[in-house]
Amino acid sequence: MSPRVGVVLFPGSNCEQDMIEAMGLVGAEPEILWHGDATTKGVDAVIVPGGFAHGDYLRPGAIARFSPIMGAVSEFAAAGGPVVGICNGFQVLTEAGLLPGALQKNAGLKFVCSMVELRVESTDSVLTRAAESGAVLRVPINHFEGNYTCDADTLAQLREQDRIVLRYVENPNGSVDDIAGICNEARNVVGLMPHPERATSELLGSIDGLPLLRSILG
Amino acid sequence: MIFSVQVEVRLRPGIADPQGSTIERAIPTLGVAGVSGVRVGKCIRFEIDAADEASARASVEDLCQRFLTNPVIEDSFIELAPGAAS
Numbered sequence: 001m002s003p004r005v006g007v008v009l010f011p012g013s014n015c016e017q018d019m020i021e022a023m024g025l026v027g028a029e030p031e032i033l034w035h036g037d038a039t040t041k042g043v044d045a046v047i048v049p050g051g052f053a054h055g056d057y058l059r060p061g062a063i064a065r066f067s068p069i070m071g072a073v074s075e076f077a078a079a080g081g082p083v084v085g086i087c088n089g090f091q092v093l094t095e096a097g098l099l100p101g102a103l104q105k106n107a108g109l110k111f112v113c114s115m116v117e118l119r120v121e122s123t124d125s126v127l128t129r130a131a132e133s134g135a136v137l138r139v140p141i142n143h144f145e146g147n148y149t150c151d152a153d154t155l156a157q158l159r160e161q162d163r164i165v166l167r168y169v170e171n172p173n174g175s176v177d178d179i180a181g182i183c184n185e186a187r188n189v190v191g192l193m194p195h196p197e198r199a200t201s202e203l204l205g206s207i208d209g210l211p212l213l214r215s216i217l218g
Numbered sequence: 219m220i221f222s223v224q225v226e227v228r229l230r231p232g233i234a235d236p237q238g239s240t241i242e243r244a245i246p247t248l249g250v251a252g253v254s255g256v257r258v259g260k261c262i263r264f265e266i267d268a269a270d271e272a273s274a275r276a277s278v279e280d281l282c283q284r285f286l287t288n289p290v291i292e293d294s295f296i297e298l299a300p301g302a303a304s
Contacts, residue, residue: 059288095288102290104229109236147234149291174234 003217006033006043008073008089010053010064015086015197019049022197026213038068045082045126045216046073048089050142050195060088060103060145061095070096082126082216083189087143090181090191099184099191100158101150107174111144115205117169118180118194125165125183127190130215136169137208139194146193148175148182158182166192220267221274222303225286226295227260233291262286265302274298 005028007019016032023030033040035053040046054063064070070092077083077098085093093099106112115138120131131137150158155176158164166181173193181192196209229235235257242256268274275298282294 058286062285062288102288104291105234105236107234109234109239149233151290 002027002029003044004028004042005030005045005047005216006040007031008033008035008046008048008069010035010051010067010092012052012055013049013088014051015049015088015195016051018195019047019086019197022200022209022213023047023216025200026210026217028217033069035064035067035069038072040069040072040076040081044218045084046076047216048073048083048085048092049197050087050089053088053092056088059091059095061091061093064092065096074098077184077189080186080188082218084127084216085189085191086195086197087141087146087193090193091145093189093191098189099182100154101148101182103145103193104147104149105145106143106147106172112146112172113140113142114172115140116172116180116194118166119169120165121167122162122165122183124162125187125190125215126218127181127183127192127212127215128165129218131211135211137166137199137212138206139196139199139209139212140206141172141194142198143173143193146175147173148179148193150176161185163187165190166194219270219274219300220265220302221271221298221300222265223263223274223278224297225262225278225282226297227262227282227287228293228295229257229259230291230293263303271298271300 167178196212199206199209237258
């Protein structure tokens, strides 16, 4: 049976259909999880997609954590279930306390929308376990607030515990230590700014997102 | 007892502020010289019903810490006065 993957839909999400399409490509059975339902419906993995959840009111991700679904996502994560937040989804996971740090406005004061190169720094996470260590992946980014920051202790801990799973080859947004994606201590919650679901076909200019999306399926 | 509250949310020193920088760059085009250090924050106003000023302040501080600011990148400055906002 195909693994069931739940894609969370908040008011203002806008990458959920791309994600549904992409997860279907790698053999998953994707379905939408409405933010107002306090259940993950028994899925095998949860993805929090990009967009502007709740209009990014107050701060990106700040209101999303009050949606009933987020309690269920936190429980799912605490039980070891794979949870991946992409772009706005990464912001939601940091605001919900599932990942440390915060995403501030890009250095250089620019919205960035381009193809970038990512280096796989650790294959020990639910997003990178099917990727090759050290591989360079071409995946697009599309954000204004993707400049990852955290306090010095947190950064030291992320490095020490090998929790920086993806780094930019060329830093596009000022993220500390070139961080593109991190995982939690249990390695089952990952957040990243780049969009692997937009690198799933030669027609889109890259298929390098596929190993990342396959990783989510275990 | 009702207290009116004003919370100013500021980006912490060192955190990039594109809005502030853009405003600062625009000001000289109006012929006004000498403006520097422009930072844009948020102002959140509300009223709170609490037993006394100390407990009102404690609630507001808790709200700031857990919701109104992201302490990784923002600081909050609280002003609190007895009575409803006019």
